[in-house]
Amino acid sequence: MNSIISVLVAYNQFLLLQIQQLLLFIVKNIPLKSPKYDVTSPKYNKLTIDKLPVIKQPERLNYTVLLDEYKFNHGKNLKPVKSRGSNPVPTDTVCHRCGAPHDYLYNNTGGRGQLLCKVCGLRFNKDKNDFKIGALVCPYCGHILVKKKDRKHFNIHKCVNKSCPYYLDALNRLSPEDQAEYQQDKHKFKLHYIYREFTIDFFKMDLSSMPKGATNLTFRNFSSHIMGLCLTYNVNLGLSTRATARALWEVHQVKISHTMVANYAKTAAAIVKPFVDNFDYKPTNYLAADETYTKVKGVRHYVWFIVDAIKKSILGYQISSTRDVGPCILAMRMAFAKFKEFPGMALKFAADGYTAYKLAQQQFMLQGMDFNLIQVIGLTNDDPVSTEYRWLKQIIERLNRTFKFSYQVTNGYGSAEGSNTHVALFVAYYNFLRPHSYTYWQPLNSIPELESIPNIPGKWQKLIELSQLLILSKQAS
The missing domain is CATH 3.30.420.10 (Ribonuclease H-like superfamily/Ribonuclease H)
Structure with a gap:
């Protein structure tokens, strides 16, 4: 008997030692309360919204005023540009700063994109918005945002500046494992500043339009009281249209179709909504x-x-x-x-x-x-x-x-x-x-x-x- 007790005591001590080791393992390696994801990781920045960009408002000039000033200062008119090259400036092009027409624009790089305004001296690219009024600018580095994607209701603009403080800070917060994954699958991370520009004005949409299929309330076969009963059973008591029609027959002896119940509900919804x-x-x-x-x-x-x-x-x-x-x-x-x-x-x-x-x-x-x-x-x-x-x-x-x-x-x-x-x-x-x-x-x-x-x-x-x-x-x- 004593030998059995001594064996059980030794076995219990062994189990207690195992439990102690398991508890130490859990405390060291498994947190008792871990979040679903680490919201501080740049990998999950797609779940956050960046602050609004800065809208660039450069000085806006008027080319007619500049032409008048030139005539006053020089005693003659500023002559338009005589294009002799094989790449004339398109007729629909205007200066981004003063609005001068194509007659006063030089093709400054032989057709490679840069134009020069003879009136205000601005060098610009027709297809870029660097000098346009209202350009979107990154609030962290001042770099012009680049339009990257067109969605159904908004455009996505991105700061592609590799020296942007926002990008560098997000890059530095990546762990070595995340940095290795970032080099392979960059689309999984959001490290650059992003802004969504909505192309639809949700503040001008009508909020009180009438639904389709609503009928008038000219009662022929039934009265307004029957419509009130339909709404009571259908809305207050939560019955379906078919169950409502059956309840009206079994309780009130009113023979009505579930389609008429649905029409009453649709019409009542259209009228009550305002x-x-x-x-x-x-x-x-x-x-x-x-x-x-x-x-x-x-x-x-x-x-x-x-x-x-x-x-x-x-x-x-x-x-x-x-x-x-x-x-x-x-x-x-x-x-x-x-x-x-x-x-x-x-x-x-x-x-x-x-x-x-x-x-x-x-x-x-x-x-x-x-x-x-x-x-x-x-x-x-x-x-x-x-x-x-x-x-x-x-x-x-x-x-x-x-x-x-x-x-x-x-x-x-x-x-x-x-x-x-x-x-x-x-x-x-x-x-x-x-x-x-x-x-x-x-x-x-x-x-x-x-x-x-x-x-x-x-x-x-x-x-x-x-x-x-x-x-x-x-x-x-």
């Missing part, structure tokens, strides 16, 4: 944004939501087939339009680490609308910013879950109009009809005309009537 978008929400200075996905004909689409984090109302929304900066800007425009006076840097705009929000912030800065963008990274509080503003991100995540519940019954949309209809009605229901625990099970926004109506179908009818009156008033003005 009222929802133009309502005075009196937003606070705390906004939260996020994007979730839906399916349209089996293809992934994205829904962008921007919510007032204090009052919980949805202020901006947009549906897009791509997850790029365009729909992000449109949703932010819709939300910012709710402010009677833009709060500027007092606005705290919380979002995740997706780069579209940084790009959108740059575009709003160009419009003179700067704000405080707070990016809450990941699912855990790994930095002080995420710890302080995690609650903002949780609010928009709860909204996404609520939207997902209403979306799941559709099993995806059959068309883009169907997705637009569902989201517009969901926002109207969420902001004005849905009871919330935050407001003691009352709607988020109180409308006196709706408070006296006891049932939801009647509230839908009244909401549509109020929106119609708003549309008529806007048309009259």
Whole structure:
């Protein structure tokens, strides 16, 4: 018996020694809390947004004024250039600085590109923008940016200066392993300064266009009350159009097709949308944004939501087939339009680490609308910013879950109009009809005309009537 105990004690000591060695190995080689990636590595600079470039504004001259000055100083006119070579200056060429026509330009290098203006003395290349007004300049080295790529909605400009401090600093921060990889696959790293110049003006796009396929509200076979019942079952209770039609027959003995239910929803969405978008929400200075996905004909689409984090109302929304900066800007425009006076840097705009929000912030800065963008990274509080503003991100995540519940019954949309209809009605229901625990099970926004109506179908009818009156008033003005 004693021999067995001594063997077990020796074996336990051996196991404890092994565990101690394993713990030492883990402490030395495996960090207990490692990030997904090292955000300080230049290899992941593609996930960051560089600051805005400097717009070069060289002295702009007027060649007619210079010609008058020459005549005053010399007592004669400045003669045009008499081209005798085989490479005359093209007739559509003008001086980049003074605007002198081709008559006053020398082909300075025999057709190799450089031109000389006889009026202002500028040497320039017709095909380069080194001396053009408004040239983009690297903010770190002052070198003219070179246009590298043409994308669908933007151009990519790059600083190719190998002596640029931005490039040298990023190159020095590469580890020996990364430097070896950089020499083989340079496209995997972003070491040079890059600027995206958008070619489409997202600030002039219409935000209130009517959807296709909307019909009028001339009721022939059914009444407005039946339409209110359709919206109640379809939107409030989250039933599909077919389930709504079946419920109307089984509960109310109303024979209606699911196509008519869809038409009612589409028309109601078109009419209610102006009222929802133009309502005075009196937003606070705390906004939260996020994007979730839906399916349209089996293809992934994205829904962008921007919510007032204090009052919980949805202020901006947009549906897009791509997850790029365009729909992000449109949703932010819709939300910012709710402010009677833009709060500027007092606005705290919380979002995740997706780069579209940084790009959108740059575009709003160009419009003179700067704000405080707070990016809450990941699912855990790994930095002080995420710890302080995690609650903002949780609010928009709860909204996404609520939207997902209403979306799941559709099993995806059959068309883009169907997705637009569902989201517009969901926002109207969420902001004005849905009871919330935050407001003691009352709607988020109180409308006196709706408070006296006891049932939801009647509230839908009244909401549509109020929106119609708003549309008529806007048309009259």
